Amino acid sequence: MxxxxxxxxxxxxxxxxxxxxxxxxxxxxxxxxxxxxxxxxxxxxxxxxxxxxxxxxxxxxxxxxxxxxxxxxxxxxxxxxxxxxxxxxxxxxxxxxxxxxxxxxxxxxxxxxxxxxxxxxxxxxxxxxxxxxxxxxxxxxxxxxxxxxxxxxxxxxxxxxxxxxxxxxxxxxxxxxxxxxxxxxxxxxxxxxxxxxxxxxxxxxxxxxxxxxxxxxxxxxxxGLTVAQLPLLACLLGNDVVSEEWMQNIRYEAMATYRIDHPAPHSGASQGQMILAVSHLVSSVWDRQERGKGHIPQSLNLSGAQREILKRGLCSYLLPGQEALQQGDIPALPSTPAFEKYVSPEVLKACREKHVAVEGFMVYSVLCEGVTECSNTLEDEEDTELIPQALVYKPCRQLIYGLLLLHGHDGSHADFPAVKEWFVYPGNPLQEADMVHPLSVSLPCDNPSLDLLWFGSSPEVSALRLTSFLSIFGCLDFSELYGTIEDSLLAALCLVTYTVLQVQTLSEEDADAYLSQAVCVRLKSPQELQQIKLPFLSSRAVQLGSLYVRGLSHLLFANCASGRPLPNAALMPWQSFDGRLFHSKYLLAHNYTEKTVLLDNNPSCLSLFLCLKEKLMETCRKRGRILQSGRKAPERNHETEAGLSHRERYSVSDQAPGDGERWSEMEETPRGHRRGGGQRERWEAGRDRREFRDRREGGGRMRGSQCFHSQPHFYNDGGPPHCPP
Missing domain, CATH: 3.40.50.1010 (5'-nuclease)
Structure with missing residues (x-):
């Protein structure tokens, strides 16, 4: 910045x-x-x-x-x-x-x-x-x-x-x-x-x-400055290292002095005047005998804390070979990897190299820094039906941490490491990092070492990499699909299955939208995708689209940690996702649209979709998750629709108009939101209401999000039926 x-x-x-x-x-x-x-x-x-x-x-x-x-x-x-x-x-x-x-x-x-x-x-x-x-x-x-x-x-x-x-x-x-x-x-x-x-x-x-x-x-x-004086100017004005608040009194003094010689034409100092005032200050206090880029003039009225933070700020601008600070070098930040005792030097070296070369993702920050972060994403803090995305994927992150840190562990939890997570989501004030502990990955064999997963070359190791990857998402049953469908579709199926298992409010129509767009996007050009017409936007579909893309980054993280059983290219969003296409499929799926229309009237796409959905439904049944229909009433804007033709109003794409007229027959029930309080509290309240409803409708069977705060209950219950390529 x-x-x-x-x-x-x-x-x-x-x-x-x-x-x-x-x-x-x-x-x-x-x-x-x-x-x-x-x-x-x-x-x-x-x-x-x-x-x-x-x-x-x-x-x-x-x-x-x-x-x-x-x-x-x-x-x-x-x-x-x-x-x-x-x-x-x-x-x-x-x-x-x-x-x-x-x-x-x-x-x-x-x-x-x-x-x-x-x-x-x-x-x-x-x-x-x-x-x-x-x-x-x-x-x-x-x-x-x-x-x-x-x-x-x-x-x-x-x-x-x-x-x-x-x-x-x-x-x-x-x-x-x-x-x-x-x-x-x-x-x-x-x-x-x-x-x-x-x-x-x-x-x-x-x-x-x-x-x-x-x-x-x-x-x-x-x-009136030299290039050597620019770092001091930048630090006194405030930057990413030296915040504006730290040097506020220095700037006020500089402005007061500057106004004596350059009276302001009107009250209030503009940012331009402030820059000129601080430039004048730097020039006036600069010791001409000491011209180093890291020079801090002694005549600056600085406290001890201010001088130390200013040293660090100046040091951030000094490139190798340029002058060092005359007041003494800033102590180097610790370079010892955060979890050095849990992994070998060879793994740490490979981890660093892959990170720099953009061949790995998140693994370096976990193993070497002990911290990871995730920025903002599109999710509605007033929506109590959907779990925050960072928390949806927390269980799989814990398993990835376990794969990285708990291999060969004696089983004692006393000295388990914890990863600092700075993840942005509604309800998190970001006052401190979340301390997240790893969980052991349940594998048919003993947890393999990273050295074996990353550097092994035998066919058995290749199979172990795939097993580790699939186990993180509770999809070990899908190992039989490897090689029979495209890697990008296997990854998409794993992601949709994991998401459906974690988010109990996802419906069958939501899963249909995810899977159908993953199947169809492979056959569409960028120009065709741009031509898709959306009669309106659903805020819920916006969140689900963002949820999917965030999940792809977790697939990438797991793949890198597992030794890359799948090529990273298969996990890129352009292989299995387009936001506009997904939104159209979401609207169609929630509008009673026939599956043939949902799959663009393409028989091969329909066959592949039905195969993937069969695997999804079977895995859900084994986990006690009954994926139910839950069509959402359309979130229409009548003002927008007024200017549309009949076809534009009720079609989502030129290829698949669907039974759009039924939207007008459906009751539009607003989704209630509890006002006041934090998002986390509102989500908990919404979850309680949903669990009561589910017990009433399901004969006492508890749904909800039992696996939300702990390791998901994934089991290997045998392979799926044959899926044709």
């Missing part, structure tokens, strides 16, 4: 530092200079841009629909065209994505997550009021976009890195060390780093490859 207001200040007050550039021309100029500087080093002659992948996500996700869970095949097309534009210009791209959140930035991370929670509340209020997607002012990226985009770029042959430290730091360091022609991103910290030129992705015109370059030298001349 960088320094608040710094980039807009440059655009408004230092226009000469904002230079429109043609990247193709820059690349041509870069080649001769690179050859002259380092002709002996192979690869350095190729003009290279270091790309901040996290900053590009909003630029890349230009798809019309975002609230339904993501148009993943369309985003793949966008990425292909984007990469091809640079490749055709002879420019090499190197992408970086955030690998983990460092603890010194946890407070800022929590602050942003809480702010996004408020925006998500507004999204659902709008959805329930208008039954359509809100405008871009309430735009929220689909769940898992950063994770899956990094894998997508890697599948396109791009060089992609997942950071071990702060991603901005690694980007600036890479660009400096490899003589990159620029850093493409949207973070004012790239102005502060003494590295390659900073190029704006927000200003990028991909058709002409033009953008704005923020010239730090011109900026420094404009405000």
């Amino acid at each position: 960088g320094v608040k207001g710094l980039q807009s200040f440059i655009e408004r007050c230092c226009p000469e530092a904002c230079v429109t550039v043609h990247l193709t021309d820059m690349a041509r100029q870069q080649v001769p200079r690179s050859r002259q500087e380092d002709a002996a080093s192979p690869g350095t002659t190729v003009p290279t841009i270091a790309v901040d992948g996290m900053a590009c996500l909003r630029h890349w996700y230009s798809c019309k629909d975002w609230v339904c869970g993501g148009q993943w095949r369309e985003i793949m097309d966008v990425l292909k065209r984007w990469v091809e534009a640079f490749t055709s210009a002879g420019i090499r791209l190197v992408f970086f994505f955030d690998g983990l959140v460092k603890e010194q930035k946890r407070a800022e991370w929590v602050k942003r997550r809480r702010r996004v929670n408020g925006e998500i509340c507004k999204i659902f209020h709008y959805l329930k009021a208008h039954r359509q997607q809100p405008g871009r002012e309430l735009f929220c990226l689909p769940s898992g976009l950063a994770t899956f985009t990094s894998f997508a770029l890697k599948s396109l042959g791009q060089e992609v890195f997942s950071s071990l430290q702060e991603a901005d730091y690694e980007i600036a360091n890479y660009a400096c060390q490899h003589n990159c022609m620029g850093i493409l991103g949207q973070d004012s910290d790239f102005i502060v780093y003494d590295s390659a030129p900073y190029l704006s992705v927000a200003k990028l015109q991909i058709g002409t490859l033009t953008t704005v370059l923020y010239d730090r030298q011109r900026f420094c001349r404009n405000i």
Whole structure:
């Protein structure tokens, strides 16, 4: 995020530092200079841009629909065209994505997550009021976009890195060390780093490859500072390491002094005036005899705590080889892996390498940091019927932790490790991490060591990897399907089965929507998916779409922990999910639509769907879960429908209009919500009501969510009947 207001200040007050550039021309100029500087080093002659992948996500996700869970095949097309534009210009791209959140930035991370929670509340209020997607002012990226985009770029042959430290730091360091022609991103910290030129992705015109370059030298001349003084300016103004509150008194003093010489034309200091005032302060107190980038002037009126946090902030901008702090180096953060005693050095080494190379997911943060996090997702805090997504997948995470940490354990729970989870969900105040203990995976044999799972090469080990993966989701019965159906469909079946077992309020129609779209999406082009028409949006379907994509990330986590029994490519959302398609299937499934229509009148798709559903239903029966019909009344917006034709009003796709007229015959019963209190309390109250209803309707059989807070009751009750390929 960088320094608040710094980039807009440059655009408004230092226009000469904002230079429109043609990247193709820059690349041509870069080649001769690179050859002259380092002709002996192979690869350095190729003009290279270091790309901040996290900053590009909003630029890349230009798809019309975002609230339904993501148009993943369309985003793949966008990425292909984007990469091809640079490749055709002879420019090499190197992408970086955030690998983990460092603890010194946890407070800022929590602050942003809480702010996004408020925006998500507004999204659902709008959805329930208008039954359509809100405008871009309430735009929220689909769940898992950063994770899956990094894998997508890697599948396109791009060089992609997942950071071990702060991603901005690694980007600036890479660009400096490899003589990159620029850093493409949207973070004012790239102005502060003494590295390659900073190029704006927000200003990028991909058709002409033009953008704005923020010239730090011109900026420094404009405000009377040197590049070496920019880190001190950034820290005094406030950034991700040094919060604004820490240096508030210093800024007030600077502003008071500045106003004496530059009286403000009106009351109230603008951010621009504050930047000029702090720049004036830095220039006035700077000791000309000590020009190091980590220099803290002694004349600054700082407390001991302020000086220490300022040291850490300045250190965050110092790249290798640049000057160190004259007050003494900041102590290095502990580098000992959090769970070193539970895994071998070989596993830790492989874990680190896979993390950096974007071949693993979440395993590094668990084994080496002992902490993992999950950002916001689209879920309605007022909906008492659906369990928060983070808690739906908590049991499978516990089993994954067990696979990673409890192999060969003597069974004593006294010294079981606990993983710190920072997961965002309604009802979680994020005041502290949830301490989550691992659970042992129930396997036909003794729990295998990670060394065996990850490095073993025998056929028996391959079978053990698959068994471990399926057991995490309670789907060991599906091992017979391996090799008879596509890996992506096997993964989708595991995910839907696990979700149905965990969320007792999911109905048969919900499962039909999940499975039918997983079967049909394989045959549709991005253009066909974009042409699907939705007469209105259901807030519940929005949540279920997000729930599925969040589950895919857990499939990826389990697959990496199990030694990759399935190719990671099979677990990507563009293989089994499209938000717009799922939403259409959801509306059709809850509208009495015949299965042939639900499956696009395609006999092979229908046959495959029925096979998958048979496996799902059989597994549910063995677990005591009776999947019942529970059609939801449509959540229509009559104002929106007024402008639609009869066909548009009642059809969901051109291929499958369905029996839409029946919507008008169904009673629209509002879904009641308990107001007041936290989401967790409202969900518990809703669960109590549902359990009473289920006991009454099911002859005393308890349903609900018994496995919600503990290990799910998964058993191996034999294999499924034959499923034709």
